[in-house]
Amino acid sequence: MFIPIAMVVGYSVMDNVIVNKHPQFIGFDSYIKVLTNSVLPTAVMNTAVFTVVSVIAHLVLGLLFAMMLNTKLLSNVTTGLFRVIYILPWLFTVAIIAILWKLLLNPNGVINYALISLGLTDKGIEWLSSPATALIAVTFINIWAGYPFYMVSLLAGLQGIPKDLYEAAKVDxxxxxxxxxxxxxxxxxxxxxxxxxxxxxxxxxxxxLIWMTTGGGPINVTEMLSTFTYKLAFSNYQFSQASASAVMILVLSTILAFFYARYQKARD
Known part of the structure; x- marks a missing residue:
């Protein structure tokens, strides 16, 4: 794990490694170029919106479905059926999810057909190709694919809550x-x-998911930090800048991981 990380850190301070036969040490020039890249603010904003909306929606949907599956109002057969249905998105790989939703959201796909049939629109909407809807569409797909993780975990938590607490509350x-x-x-x-x-x-x-549905487009509307870094390396062949971007993402992820580990330690 540490060897490739160290290599990428080394790449980030060299003059465009891989494509340059004799790279020279340039210090933090690549970091400066990444930070002054006009696409970076868009990628940061898109990543923030995509992440915040997805996490909140995952939590809300997961909690709602978990509480529904935990209720005594449904029969065991009905509950079992819903468990299978709600956990299905978790069984698909990212590739299958991307292909599935690209077909559904196609201008001639099922969703547009339903909208046209209901009179909500008079023509097929370019969900993944229109700047007005692309970010909303990929966020929705990510929400659909990710809520089962919350649902299963919260359902286990609900089933572990002592019934005595609810009985005492009812008495009060x-x-x-x-x-x-x-x-x-x-x-x-x-x-x-x-x-x-x-x-x-x-x-x-x-x-x-982003790369296989929109590729960060159209016109950077769904550009994320991950796709931004990938394009620097394999579209622009600026491997040093891509390495610098990767190192900055690593630092941000490490900060988040630190707080997570700290919380887990405090909880234990």
Missing amino acids: GASGFQQFWSITLPQLKPIIISMSMLDVIWTSQQFA
Whole structure:
């Protein structure tokens, strides 16, 4: 693990390694060029929006579905059926998810056909090719693919909450919302914080889904830090700048990982 990291750090302070036969030490010039790149602010903003919206939606959907599956109002057969349906997105690889949604969101795809049939639009929408909808579309796809992780974890947490707490709350006259606010959420808080911190790290580094659906386009509307770094290396052949960008992302990820590890240690 440390050898490739050290090599990339070394690349970042050299004059365009790999394509340059005799690279020279240039210090932090590559970092300066990356920081002054006009595309970087867009990539940072897109990554922030993509990550924040995805994490919040993952949490809300995961909690809603977990509570639904944990309720006694549904029969065992119905609950089992919904468990299978809700966990399906988790079974697909990123490649399958990307292909599936590219077909569904195609101008001639099922979703546009349904919208046209309902009279909500008069022509097919270019969901992944339009600057107005591309970021929304890839964010939605990521939400769809990621909520089962929360659902399964929160369902396990819900099933571990002692029933005595709810019975005592009912005796005290607490409403359903009061029980949720004063018992369910505090009991789930450690799980929610742990999953959210992990999800921020994973989502901010999402590459395959973005690359296979929009490639960071159109006109940088879905450009993320991951695709920005990839293009520096394999589209522009600026391997030193790509290495510098990778090192900066590594530092940010390390900071997030530090807080996660610190929280886990405090929790233990």
